[in-house]
Amino acid sequence: MGQQVTVIAGNTMPAVKLQELNPEQVAESHERADLARRSLYYMALMREVEERIERRLYRQGKVVGGVYVGRGQEAIPVGSGLAARPSDMLFPSHRDLALYFIRGVAPRQVFAQYMGRAGGLTRGRDGNMHMGDLDRKLVAIISAMAASIPVAAGAAMAIKYQGRDDVAWVWFGDGATSRGDWHEGINLATVRKAPLVLICNNNQYAYSTPLSKQMACRNVADRAPGYGMPSVIVDGNDVLAVHDAAVKAAAHARAGLGPYLIECKTFRMTGHSAHDPADYVPKHLFEEWSELCPIRRMEKRILDQGWGSSAEIEEIHARIRRETDEAIEWAQNSPYPDASELLDGVYGS
Amino acid sequence: MGQQVTVIAGNTMPAVKLQELNPEQVAESHERADLARRSLYYMALMREVEERIERRLYRQGKVVGGVYVGRGQEAIPVGSGLAARPSDMLFPSHRDLALYFIRGVAPRQVFAQYMGRAGGLTRGRDGNMHMGDLDRKLVAIISAMAASIPVAAGAAMAIKYQGRDDVAWVWFGDGATSRGDWHEGINLATVRKAPLVLICNNNQYAYSTPLSKQMACRNVADRAPGYGMPSVIVDGNDVLAVHDAAVKAAAHARAGLGPYLIECKTFRMTGHSAHDPADYVPKHLFEEWSELCPIRRMEKRILDQGWGSSAEIEEIHARIRRETDEAIEWAQNSPYPDASELLDGVYGS
């Protein structure tokens, strides 16, 4: 029945010992090396862009509203995003910035978005991670947690309706799992056997609320059998582990077998948003998890496996810094939209 | 952890072979005999009252609105209702009429309710099973399926707040499990370890929708582990089996161990409501399940076990017919509420 919960990398809750993947999953192919370097690039780009937003632009008062970053969680959008096809439909959540870069959104558009400029993806109408682009098959979240899940279920149903073998991917946090929409959307998708891949970033907090106050089960994946769907628990700070799980999940969905849940164990290495000092998080958790930084782990692995040199890695970071500098420059020069646009586009006709 | 799904009476979906309970559960005590006779009385009373409503009053045009009955499912409210304490809070669903009788509501109030009379529990303001009485700790449903579950969760939280060892009981159908409220309410109750007993009447249809279009898991109970709560699957047409499961569930909740789910496998021996001929249900299912009529099974058991004689059983039915005749008479003489009451009681002050 495929309803078993497969645990790839141990149970990481609340604090974890992570193990490396098994050897065949890290076969040293050229493809693998390439994937590794691309993963590193996107993770580091996400980190850098978010650092600039949260620790510079926000503190300089240049960001219009709130800031939510995915520090420490970059492996999740990157590993899964690189497993998606361009024709797949993506429904990111608010800590999945890398998905936008993978889909070709430029960092400058993101900076402009945060600063409310006309050059942002929502042209100043909405803020921060509330951005989408239908041409790139990137769907903007609304604030209400888990609201994307029924919508993604509908996209997956449409894919099936159209007889294509694409997949709809939806990302969400541990807290989002408590919402009615989470349940309704997954239930509908599983009943319809729609090609939906569900990716939970279980970062063990929802704002100030720890998992123990969010759910009475041990793992989000424990819910999968209740929907007759398979699931996997994966080390969310290991980008290749996430990637491999995502490839498997997508293959399942594309084969017409219905939804598949991936639970990525990770940790939010920041406050809920830029204004939150996260005093409620025991310090040792930050320390333990900082050892598991997905970027540093990937770098080490690249070196260990001979997938790249220190110089190549340094060049990746240097390139990102250049790109980011330019992007901020561009975004700061992007004008605000004109007030005369206020009334446009509420309706199409 | 108590998260195992215990199956008491086999998997009854879609069509089942039911086995008798094990011998110790049917120990021939006086108590047991008494329970059996009371169960028969309430099941037969529910059957009779609903027969009158659906097959006579409704067809005579005397019922104001729709009619939903629990024909064939009487063992569920009766078995569980007799396991509840008077100080427990009950949240019946729309096929659980017997709970009202167990709590002392008179059949005449129910007839008056269906006929929209002042003598009904809602004084003509709401119809059919939308009735409650706080003094009797009976809470009225609203129409939206599963809306009672968060409310019952809150009642259970209040019981805990008040330091009492009562239980809140909530009943619902298989279709209701698809609603967001079902999920949110159960999740909250389990996180709070609130004394809540959840009773699903899995009658395998929701209006015209069969289970296969409602959920992708095999049993409603398969969802319990996802909430870290124990569950049991029980032959819903065996009133003593339901009762025993309910006693166990309530003990769990009263002991401070949190919610407990009972899935009662049963079948809706009628259309969704009185106007629905249920053409969409394969005929053979009605035939198979009519063999499992909970009332006839209880009668046979009473005779087999020597818990009562045919004459005693006949007297139960005769008494019910008398009570029912009188009740209808009374209800028909109950006036409609006066139109001048229309505006009363929207607010308390």
Added chain:
Amino acid sequence: MPSTYVEAIREGIREEMERDANVFLLGEDIGIYGGAFKVTAGMLEQFGERRVVDTPISESAIVGAAIGASFMGLRPVAEIQFADFISCGFDQIVNYAAKCRYRWNAPAPIVVRAPCGGGIHGGPFHSQQNEAWFTHTPGLKVVLPATARDAKGLIKSAIRDNDPVIFFEHKALYRRVKDELPEGEYTVPIGKANVFREGKHISVITYSAMVHVAAEAAGRMEKEGVSVEIIDLRTLTPLDEETILASVRKTSKAIVLHEANLTGGFGGEIAARITEKAFEDLDGPVLRLAAPDTPVPYCPPLEEAYLPNADKLVEKLRWLARY
């Protein structure tokens, strides 16, 4: 042969499904059962399970899935079994569907059909007329046909519309009103009111089932020498202010009539607009007739007392005529 309101809607949906392979239906019990009110009867047989999707009891997922499918180029028509349950899918409608075009230029061309209204002894949860929640939400179009002819023409327009349309079908009209439908293809535009009856002395601005109440009252007033004009709004948002104001400028007196309860109902919006924009033309206060501010009661004497009807309207018309 005249078609009933329910037949007209069914015909409209069927024609659109035949015309456009992207149109599909989803909702509870709409397949083999044909829907609680049989609006979709026969659709499963004609279009198959792929295009007629029975869903679990999940209003939020129904609306959400419709939105998601619309992003993929489909044209979903979702049925909410009773308008009363639309509150279970509320967030998806008012926050997701209504705002995605404005926020990031992502149209959500969905239709949410919802059987609404009282007069069928449905009680508090099967009788609601709750359009006012949606008329306050920019980005939604809110349509409530009163006649079979309009019902067909408007459901077709709704399906073709590029914005989310909340389509309220009045349950009491399904089998009570009939029209000879035009031969062949026709649509009725969203956003255009209809002068249902011309008159000279008082304008009654209304919509949905109350159009017929207004017609009855107008007939009675005619005998008293008072000529009543009836504006059937058909669409509440976007509102056809022009037709309303033109009528009121002509008659100089207006009553707004709706079945929903008074306070916070859409009648306030209409009355306010008339007063603001036709103040100089008014020869009397703009009156409103609506249900009182209570839930919809169940039993006949209470429900009758609750619902606006011709008697109550005649009373207001007389008062205003004398003003």
Added chain:
Amino acid sequence: MPSTYVEAIREGIREEMERDANVFLLGEDIGIYGGAFKVTAGMLEQFGERRVVDTPISESAIVGAAIGASFMGLRPVAEIQFADFISCGFDQIVNYAAKCRYRWNAPAPIVVRAPCGGGIHGGPFHSQQNEAWFTHTPGLKVVLPATARDAKGLIKSAIRDNDPVIFFEHKALYRRVKDELPEGEYTVPIGKANVFREGKHISVITYSAMVHVAAEAAGRMEKEGVSVEIIDLRTLTPLDEETILASVRKTSKAIVLHEANLTGGFGGEIAARITEKAFEDLDGPVLRLAAPDTPVPYCPPLEEAYLPNADKLVEKLRWLARY
């Protein structure tokens, strides 16, 4: 020392919790974090986990559980983290809480607190002013304090009230407005408007943050010789019609002002009532000033263009003064 609006609410809640052991709080992040806006800061420390309950992200369950607890004799005060998410618990509010007293005489004395309003660059989902959905629902009381003094007095009344109260706290006021609070115990009654400023020529009827916009505009108009009276409604349902009508009868001109978008907003209700009941007293049309019919935009120039402000009000006041 003056108290801010947020302190005043906190004080009010604290006093009620000290007074009545049945009062408890539930919501997301209200415990150790003290709530997204720190309204409940210190409550966990003072009252413990039993009475300050952090919930999962489940607005429907938060409201539902509050109702259930209220049936048991408790007095739940639920926090919805932003009013924008109240739509996720909509059915429990409008169908369960609002109707249970009427239907079967089961009061649901809950308070649902919701931080609302714009002006904080929150964008479409952290700025909504969505009271109008609830004012249309009989059985709910809808309260929106504008001052610290009222905020404290009204939250206390809300907690003591025997009906469900939706209590909208304006986020932009939390730390911007202050009052010297009365010594000792006091409450402010639900259902009573306040003449915030007396005036002779034009009545501005408003509530929540817009009261302060009105005050600014009134100050400016004074210099132009126009005396503006400001009615702060404080409660929308039940509405204090008397105070509104008394003011309009005195001034003979009225503007209704609210932050929510215009169409279907509560302003229509007020304008309609004035026109119907004080028609003869009016020397000009009742105007409305409200946000335009769009979602609340994010960036400063758009949000400024969106929100009603003193400039826009002054313009309308001048026009009406000249009328």
